[in-house]
Amino acid sequence: MRSRRFERLAERPVNRETFIRPWPEVGLSAIGSPHDPRPGIAIRDGAVVEMDGVAAADFDLVERFIARHAIDVTVAERAMSTPSQEIARMIVDINVPRADVLAIFAGCTPAKIVEIVDAMNVLEMMMGLAKMRGRRTPANQAHVTNRKEHPVLLAADAAEAALRGFAEVETTAAVGRYAPFNALALLVGTQVGRPGVLTQCAVEEATNLKLAFKGLTSYSETLSVYATERAFVDGDDTPWSKAFLGAAYASRGVKTRFTSGAGAPALMGHAEGRSMLYLEARSLLVTRAAGSQGSQNGSISCIALPESLPDGVRAVLAENLIAMLLGLEVASGNDALASHSDIRKAAKLMLQFIPGTDFITSGYGAIPRPDNMFGGGNFDVSELDDWHVLQRDLRIDGGITPVDEARVLAARERAARAMQAVFARLGFPPITEAEILAATGAYGSEDMPDRDRVADIDAAQSLLAGPMTALDVVRALDAAGYADVAANVLSMQRQRVIGDYLQPSAIFDRDYRVLSALTDPNDYRGPGTGYRVEGERWAQLQDLPQAWDPRHYGDRLAASGAAGWLVETGPAQRGSGREVVVAIGPAFGEAITRTIGGLDHRAVLDAIVSGIRSEGVAARIVRIHHTSDCAFIGHAGAKLSGSGVAIGIQSKGTTVIHREDLVPLENLELFAMAPNLDLDVYRHIGRNAALHAQRKPVPPIPVRSDNTARLRLIVQTTLMHLRETRSVRRDRPPAELRPAAEPAGHAGGAADLARPGVATAGSVEER
Amino acid sequence: MSAATVHAWTGRPLGDLTIEALRDGRSGGDDFRISREQLDVQAAAAEAAGHPQLAENLRRAGELTRVPNERVFEIYAMLRPGRATWAELDRLADDLASQDMPRVAAFVREAADAYRARGIVRPSP
Numbered sequence: 001m002r003s004r005r006f007e008r009l010a011e012r013p014v015n016r017e018t019f020i021r022p023w024p025e026v027g028l029s030a031i032g033s034p035h036d037p038r039p040g041i042a043i044r045d046g047a048v049v050e051m052d053g054v055a056a057a058d059f060d061l062v063e064r065f066i067a068r069h070a071i072d073v074t075v076a077e078r079a080m081s082t083p084s085q086e087i088a089r090m091i092v093d094i095n096v097p098r099a100d101v102l103a104i105f106a107g108c109t110p111a112k113i114v115e116i117v118d119a120m121n122v123l124e125m126m127m128g129l130a131k132m133r134g135r136r137t138p139a140n141q142a143h144v145t146n147r148k149e150h151p152v153l154l155a156a157d158a159a160e161a162a163l164r165g166f167a168e169v170e171t172t173a174a175v176g177r178y179a180p181f182n183a184l185a186l187l188v189g190t191q192v193g194r195p196g197v198l199t200q201c202a203v204e205e206a207t208n209l210k211l212a213f214k215g216l217t218s219y220s221e222t223l224s225v226y227a228t229e230r231a232f233v234d235g236d237d238t239p240w241s242k243a244f245l246g247a248a249y250a251s252r253g254v255k256t257r258f259t260s261g262a263g264a265p266a267l268m269g270h271a272e273g274r275s276m277l278y279l280e281a282r283s284l285l286v287t288r289a290a291g292s293q294g295s296q297n298g299s300i301s302c303i304a305l306p307e308s309l310p311d312g313v314r315a316v317l318a319e320n321l322i323a324m325l326l327g328l329e330v331a332s333g334n335d336a337l338a339s340h341s342d343i344r345k346a347a348k349l350m351l352q353f354i355p356g357t358d359f360i361t362s363g364y365g366a367i368p369r370p371d372n373m374f375g376g377g378n379f380d381v382s383e384l385d386d387w388h389v390l391q392r393d394l395r396i397d398g399g400i401t402p403v404d405e406a407r408v409l410a411a412r413e414r415a416a417r418a419m420q421a422v423f424a425r426l427g428f429p430p431i432t433e434a435e436i437l438a439a440t441g442a443y444g445s446e447d448m449p450d451r452d453r454v455a456d457i458d459a460a461q462s463l464l465a466g467p468m469t470a471l472d473v474v475r476a477l478d479a480a481g482y483a484d485v486a487a488n489v490l491s492m493q494r495q496r497v498i499g500d501y502l503q504p505s506a507i508f509d510r511d512y513r514v515l516s517a518l519t520d521p522n523d524y525r526g527p528g529t530g531y532r533v534e535g536e537r538w539a540q541l542q543d544l545p546q547a548w549d550p551r552h553y554g555d556r557l558a559a560s561g562a563a564g565w566l567v568e569t570g571p572a573q574r575g576s577g578r579e580v581v582v583a584i585g586p587a588f589g590e591a592i593t594r595t596i597g598g599l600d601h602r603a604v605l606d607a608i609v610s611g612i613r614s615e616g617v618a619a620r621i622v623r624i625h626h627t628s629d630c631a632f633i634g635h636a637g638a639k640l641s642g643s644g645v646a647i648g649i650q651s652k653g654t655t656v657i658h659r660e661d662l663v664p665l666e667n668l669e670l671f672a673m674a675p676n677l678d679l680d681v682y683r684h685i686g687r688n689a690a691l692h693a694q695r696k697p698v699p700p701i702p703v704r705s706d707n708t709a710r711l712r713l714i715v716q717t718t719l720m721h722l723r724e725t726r727s728v729r730r731d732r733p734p735a736e737l738r739p740a741a742e743p744a745g746h747a748g749g750a751a752d753l754a755r756p757g758v759a760t761a762g763s764v765e766e767r
Numbered sequence: 768m769s770a771a772t773v774h775a776w777t778g779r780p781l782g783d784l785t786i787e788a789l790r791d792g793r794s795g796g797d798d799f800r801i802s803r804e805q806l807d808v809q810a811a812a813a814e815a816a817g818h819p820q821l822a823e824n825l826r827r828a829g830e831l832t833r834v835p836n837e838r839v840f841e842i843y844a845m846l847r848p849g850r851a852t853w854a855e856l857d858r859l860a861d862d863l864a865s866q867d868m869p870r871v872a873a874f875v876r877e878a879a880d881a882y883r884a885r886g887i888v889r890p891s892p
Contacts, residue, residue, distance in 0.1 A: 064881050069820060102817055206840060213836050215799065233848045233887060240878035241846035243824065247871070248839045250828030253801035291824020327818055471795060478786060487786055493799045494784050497775045499809045502825060504818060518816050 014341035020308050027271020027279070030262070030306050030315035031118055035273035039112035041080045043073050052111040060229040062282055065239035069289035072106040079107030088119035091325070092127045094526030101132065105325045110281040113325070117318045118277070122351060125317050129355035131524045132324040134294075134505035134517030136531045138356035140399025141331055142166035142366035144186060145373035146445040149178040151423075151456070152416050152431055153448050155189035156439040159415035160408050161366035162193025164384070165401035167507040168219060168331075170363060172202040174373045179203040181428075181460040183216040187470065188422060188477070191488035192415040196508030198255065198501070202374075205245065207464065212254040215470030215493050218501075219255035221296045221331065221362070225286045226260065227279035231270040243290035253496030255506060257294035257329055258287040262315050263302030276306055280319040288326045293504040295323045296362045298333020298352070301376065307338065307348075317351045324357075329505035329517070331362035336376030345378065346390075353390065353398055356531060358505045360398055368444040381443075391541045395533050404545045413440040414485075421480035422473055428463075429455040550715070554723040559593040565602065565740050566590075572622040572734040575642035579618040580689045582608055583637025583734070586625050586727035587651040595653025596713055596720060597675045599682075607679040608647055611686020617643075617693050619686070621739075624648070625732035628724040631665050634658030636734055643693035647685060652720040653677055657689045668692050669700055674717075675709040776800035776832055803829035823870070830868035846878055848887040853879050856888070 009015065024033035042050035048067035049056045059067060079087075087104055090096040105113065120128065142161040146153050154171065161169050171186050173179040183201035190197035198218045201211055211217045223242055226232045232239065242258070249256045260283035262276035271279060280297065287295050299306050299316045306312035316333065323330045332352045339345040352360050364387075365372045365380035372380065379387065388402045416439045420431040429452060438448050470493055477486035491512050495501055501508065506516035513519075524530030533541060566589050575581065582605065589601040605621070612619040622640055624633045634648025634656035644660040645668070653674035656667045669688060671677055684701050691698045710717075773781040779798045788794040806829035814822035831839065845851040845859060856879035864872035882888040 061881055061885050061887075064884075068877070069823075072819070099817065106817075205843075209840070209843075210836070229885065236847055238846065238848055238878065238882070238887070240874065240881065241843060241848075244827075244843055244846050244871075244874070247824050247827040247831055248843065250806065250825055251801070251831035251834070251839070288820050291820040291822070291827070293818070293821050469796060471789060471799065474786070474789060478790060483786075490784075490786055490789065494781060497781055497784065497799055497801050497805065498773050499801050499805055499825075502806075502809055503813060503816070504821065518812060 012341070014339065014344055016340040017304070018308050022309055024275065025273050027266030027274060027276065028309060029275045030309045030311040031114070031275050031277045031318070033273060033275035033278065036114065036275050036278045037111045039080060039084075039109055039115055041071070041076050041109055041112075043076060046073055048073060048076070052109045061232060061238055062227065062229055062286060065289050066110070066282065066285040069291075070285040071109065075103060075107035076109075077107070079104045080109065080112055084112065084115040085119045087116045088124070091116075091120070091132065091321075092124045094131070094524075097525070098132055098522060101325065102327050105327075110278060110285055113281045113285075113322055114275075114278050117321055117325075120318075120321075122314050122317055125314070125321050126351060126355040128321045129317075129324060129352065129357060130530065131522070132321065133355075133357050133522050134324065134327065134329055135358050135507070135515055136520045136522045136524075137515050138397050138399055138531065139167035139359055139507050140165070140364055141168040141170060141359040141362055143335070143363040143372055143374050143377065144169050144171050144189075144366055145174075145182070146367060146371040146448075147174070147373070148445040148448055148450065149173060149175060149182060149453075149456075150435075150439075150445055150448045150451065151181045151185045152419055152435045152439040153442055153445060154182055154185035155192075155415040155419040156412035156442065157367050158186045158189025158199070159193035159411040162190040162197040163403055163408060163411045164366065165194070165399060166197065166364070166366065167399065168198045168200070168359065169366070170200045170202055170221070172373050175457070176203050176207065177457045178460055179207050180211060180216065180463040181456060183211045184422070184463070184473065185419060187216055187473065187489060187492075188418050188485065189415040191485050191492065192418055193411050195488040195491065195510045196512050198507065209245070209248060210464060212249055213252050214468070215496065216473075217254070218492055218496070219257070220249055221257045221259055223256055223258045223292070224260065225258045225283050225290070226268075226270075227265045227274075227282040227286075228270045228272055230272075231265050231268045234268055234270065239286050239290060242286075246290055246292050250499075250502055253499050253502070255501050256292060257296055257331060258290065258292040259296040259300060260284065260287065261297045261299040261302055261333065262312070262319055263299055263305035267302055267305060275315075276309075276312075277315045277318055280315075281322055284319070284323050284326055284328065287323075287328060292328070293502065293506070294329025294331070294358065296331040296333075297323055298330075298362070300333055300362065301336045303333065303336050303338050313348050313351070316348075320352060320357060327504065327517075329358045331359035332357040334361040334378055335363035335374065337378050354394065354396060356397065364400070371444045385544075385546070388541075388544055392544060395538065395541075397531070397533050397537060397541065401540050402544050409440055416440060418477060418480075418482050418485050421482060422476045425476035425480060426463075426468065426472060428459045550719055553716070553719045554591075557592045557594070557720060557723055558590070566621070566623070566737045567740045568623065568735040569738050570736055572640050572736045574640055575620055577618070577642045578616075578693060579620050579642040580612045580686070580693050581637040581641035581646040582612075582619055582621045583624050583633050583640075583646050583648045584621065584737075585628055585630075585633055585650040585724050586623065586729070587628075587724040588623065588649065591723055591727050592651035592720060595651070595674055595677070596716055597653055597677055599653065599677075599679065601651070603679060604649070604653065604682050607682035608649070608686040611683035611688075612690045613686075614683075615687055615690035615694070617690035621737040622734045623737050624734050625729040626734075628721065628728050630654045630656050630670075631658070631667065634667065635660070635662070635664040638662075640734060641693070645689055645693040647689045650674075650721070651724045652717060655682070655685055657685065657692060659692065668698075671701070671703060673703060673706065673709055675713055676704045676706050773805055774802055776802045778802075801832065803832045806832065827870045827874060830863075830871045833866070833868075842875075846875070848882070849889050851889055852891045853883045853888045854891065856882070
């Protein structure tokens with residue numbers, strides 16, 4: 001036999017994922033392989049002669065590089081002899097400055113680092129991120145690519161991403177030969193959207209370097225580093241060649257960060273039986289040793305591998321933390337698809353989102369997922385509003401600013417037109433008006449006309465091979481009348497001469513001021529310190545375009561000309577005989593004329609009255625002025641009813657059948673889910689009340705249940721109730737009501753109410 | 768970093784690098800390259816902020832500012848595994864040292880020894 005519940009669970013998105021038990025011998029363990037070395041160091045004559053149990057003579061390339069360049073021998077003995085738990089506590093202790101923690105980590109070996117962070121749970125690690133990240137102000141990075149490598153769409157998407165607040169925008173090319181155009185599109189597009197956005201084009205290293213030398217890109221995070229010698233050699237690099245590349249970029253004023261992450265060595269088959277976290281600690285020490293200012297880590301494209309293992313997501317958070325503990329900028333992953341389950345994906349994100357990192361994602365898809373040529377796209381353009389709402393809910397700056405549609409359209413069009421001008425002036429294949437129009441309003445590449453791909457590739461290759469640089473782009477923009485964009489692109493070139501953005505964790509604001517670990521250092525020391533979402537930034541993050549002002553909602557609740565269809569004829573009297581009193585709320589049919597379910601109040605009243613009469617019972621309508629509470633409205637009506645039974649109805653439509661001998665908060669039947677009530681139900685309520693009035697047996701009315709009604713409508717409910725409550729007159733007694741003559745044009749409904757047979761104040765007097 | 772004190776690779780002050788100068792050809796290409804001096808300034812700032820390895824990288828970068836793009840690519844290629852013999856790397860280091868690039872030279876020499884020790888130099892013919 002199978003459990004239907006287990007069958008359903010098996011179909012859940014999370015169960016599309018693979019979960020395995022650890023197999024440490026091949027590197028399939030997240031933290032704590034039995035083959036991970038014990039921490040240890042020996043120093044002789046100012047040199048590391050033994051590290052984590054390996055003698056210098058036996059060091060592989062990676063250990064040799066770390067021992068030579070990463071470990072500060074002047075602090076190593078103190079650091080290594082301090083108990084790991086004590087160091088872990090320093091990380092979360094708000095009374096220990098960040099600099100003191102960094103000083104200790106300057107002397108730690110890979111195994112020591114792992115022992116320290118493994119003493120921490122995820123909450124403590126998150127505290128660590130908040131305190132240890134280099135830059136005070138968190139930021140985010142975007143992916144901008146598309147399947148067609150359409151340069152106009154790339155420029156428009158880059159402009160939108162820049163406008164949305166991404167501090168870095170990266171592209172790549174599915175067909176490498178497009179790379180120069182993709183880089184150009186990002187450069188122009190971002191500088192239309194927001195001055196100072198950094199861009200890169202992730203392609204093969206030699207092309208990448210050429211693009212950077214030409215000024216078409218301003219940063220590079222393609223420099224992969226590995227944890228083991230074999231992985232390095234398979235990657236056709238060494239720690240020295242990668243470090244040399246880093247220096248080469250810097251020699252042209254280009255920012256770089258290295259990239260590594262949990263799972264990559266195991267995937268390459270070179271884990272040597274070590275845990276993912278231990279190996280990543282080695283990669284990060286290589287990164288520091290090479291003099292890179294930062295790291296893109298957090299497992300990146302391998303994320304599903306650590307996630308298949310127990311402790312895997314904690315390991316990924318731990319590697320972000322280790323990078324920070326080594327003083328490195330961190331672009332903290334969350335870029336490759338991390339789960340089929342939205343719950344799991346969001347939970348994983350929170351580990352970086354809440355504390356903040358230098359770049360919360362190392363690539364948020366500012367494009368539709370099918371256009372993401374990085375092959376993943378954990379988040380994409382369709383999830384931007386979810387992100388905005390999370391920022392607003394938690395008062396967290398996740399580096400994405402809500403923007404309105406008109407501004408986005410304007411930026412996209414301008415970027416497309418600027419690209420048209422640049423292409424025309426530099427002699428590249430022309431960009432048509434149709435392409436500009438399509439790119440302005442596009443969702444994705446499916447909305448773009450096809451271009452002559454051969455001609456584009458040829459032109460792109462000539463840009464790469466020829467003498468043209470970003471300065472030619474500046475001249476073209478300037479000559480075509482895009483003076484501001486020209487000035488922005490020129491400013492990016494001037495920044496390369498200054499080099500302030502080569503310092504750790506550097507980004508630019510829109511005025512080209514550098515925010516880095518040096519100019520905007522993280523000073524978190526507990527509550528009231530560090531980065532806080534306040535002032536203008538908080539105003540931006542909370543002001544969602546779809547948020548509305550509740551002050552004016554009430555004005556929409558009263559249909560014009562509706563007031564006055566129920567005429568008060570005097571104070572309500574106690575009735576007698578077979579009648580049901582229908583007690584309506586203070587605003588019913590006046591300040592509010594529809595229920596929350598959108599039913600016209602006249603139609604509702606008519607349905608109730610016709611239901612009562614269908615059982616041969618008279619109906620009498622009174623207005624309750626002294627309360628807006630449904631139970632008390634109903635109970636006040638019951639005390640006036642000849643049968644002792646009344647129906648109480650609030651303006652939002654919530655209804656109760658009450659009897660005078662019950663206490664106010666009891667009832668005969670309650671219909672609390674007003675959005676689910678239709679006229680048939682109201683008629684049924686009238687009929688049931690009439691049966692109650694005759695003391696006949698009454699089967700309760702089945703009511704549709706809708707779990708989302710409260711979620712959807714609680715704000716509207718609150719505002720309607722507020723308006724009803726504002727209509728309350730505490731000192732005014734219940735009033736007898738009589739429908740006024742039918743106004744012209746009103747169809748059906750309350751016509752019945754004016755007919756003889758309906759109990760009104762008059763009928764009471766007749767008795 | 769005060770813009771007034773920054774000079775480009777060509778020695779031009781940063782203040783000269785304007786759109787007007789670019790428009791009428793008074794500035795161009797190499798004026799927008801960073802200088803060795805400026806990278807040394809950045810290195811000192813990194814060092815003072817507790818980033819000695821970054822500082823060292825920026826000093827190596829400063830030395831590389833004089834190296835033409837093509838030569839940069841060649842050096843990188845030689846440093847990849849199995850591309851050069853120990854002697855070729857040693858000659859490269861000598862060459863770099865003779866061109867006032869002591870840090871890059873030492874770095875290459877260190878790589879040569881490491882590669883030989885770990886068997887990833889190209890075998891001598």
